[in-house]
Amino acid sequence: MISAAAGCGGDSGGANPGNNGITPPNGANVVAMVVDLGPSGSNGSPVGYVNGAFVTVTVCVPGTSNCQDIDHVLVDTGSSGLRILANDGKAGGKLTLQLPQQQNSAGNAIAECAQFLDGFTWGPVQRADVRLAGETASGISVQVISEAVYPVPASCESAGVDEDMLAGNPGLLSNGILGVGLFRQDCGQACAVDPGLPASGNPGLYYSCNRAGQCAEAAVALDAQVSNPVALFPADNNGVILELPLVPSTGAATVTGSLVFGIGTRSNNGLGNATVFPVDGSGRFISDFPPNGTEYPGSFIDSGSNGIFFLSSSATGIPDCPDSSGFYCPATSVDLSAMNRGASGTPSGQVSFSIANARTLFATNNSAFSNLGGTNGGTGRGGASFDWGLPFFFGRNVFTAIENASTPGGTGPYFAH
């Protein structure tokens, strides 16, 4: 795992020493990030999250000091926008603060069915001041995950599995999701087009709801869509850095790191010697596995994935876990490497990583593992992919630059490490 950091240049050693516990950055653009077993469930014990990076987010009624701290919000570079689990008698989240409802131009309430890897979150879009460290995104759209006011429409149910509760099956296992990904809004221009038009490409994420609680797919303007809070900070708004230290091969009970706002905007957030990997319009770059081997052009870096997910047992020769959980369970740890490349083919940088036996790791009851991996059946013609989840982040600073944002490393979107 030492080689994992060395393979990617790990620490910049320059303007941004943040990692390995040497000099945690501090400043108004830095919020503490923790990897632990997650928020407390109804029985008072942590829900048992593995490889979740969490921050505390403060949400306020816009323009007021009427605020609430929400702990254990998952930091997710794979999505954009803040979603908070409600405390509504069912969802089991923390949010009790009453936020104003976001409305469309006709004065109807907006709700959203946001798509994730294998499910969706449903609930109203509301407005909040979102505070992280010394940064505030004022009056932005956030999603409140709740079915208390608007029941899930049938068309939303078709999106898969409803991630509507803290625990249970499936459980969100966090009090919210802080999407600090590559995009400014979770949907973008496609959702601003009238879904009723004959050739509308509106994917139907947003809904307009009437007073009877009935919701129908609707267009929502960009500035009313659920938005990446970082992009709407007054400063330090071109991206983020996730900084997490190395962890031992048997994992760690708790890991403390930093979520840093801005890239090259201050002395504590420079790119150092990180390599910039531009992504395509969908947030993808290329991973070659092994290096100079097969090309996987749909690859992405996603702190919200809790393992490094790639290929299949038949392709890698690494045994699946006997419980068919989707994780790998090699008899002994396997050392591997891949080559990451920008979406257009350059630049390139080698990544070394290890995959250990997931069952052995889980039995430690630790929460942070740099060597947890699993299968990824994403086999679309252009989409076979490496999903570089949280294990990838331990021991290296990972930069996520927002679309159309200017940085010293070029204009986003890109990942850098």
Added chain:
Amino acid sequence: MRIRIFSGLERLCLLILAALLLVFPRPGLAALGGDLSSVKKDQARMKGSLQVSGGDRYSVHEMKAATGTTIREYATPDGKVFGVAWEGPWRPDLRQLLGAYFGDYQQAAKRKRTGHNGPLSSATSRLVIETSGHPRAFYGRAFVPDLVPAGVEPAEIQ
């Protein structure tokens, strides 16, 4: 064949039934496990273009939805859809695409979810399904093992 004359009441009922079918098109005319007539309905719903290709072992019906998502439906020579695949910024309507197998998918996703935040790979005797990606780039495929023609490799469904 015995010829039946409908009574007035029966005719009225049939008319009402026909009208209801016009107003409420049958949901779940999904492709997987269905016949090729469902492909046309998928195309209409997705406001997409349709391309057909393939050889004597199976045909591929590729639809590009207006959302930018591409869907491929794989059908046997006698018109039975045995596999589907999708890729694009947003997932297609999986209830429609998976039809009778949507429940299998939901069960698989629920089984997977606890402690696993990553792509879904599930194989049962009824359905093999794999999904991956992230918002703005989703991928997936599903097939019914019992319906895949002899000599067709599952890897061809993508």
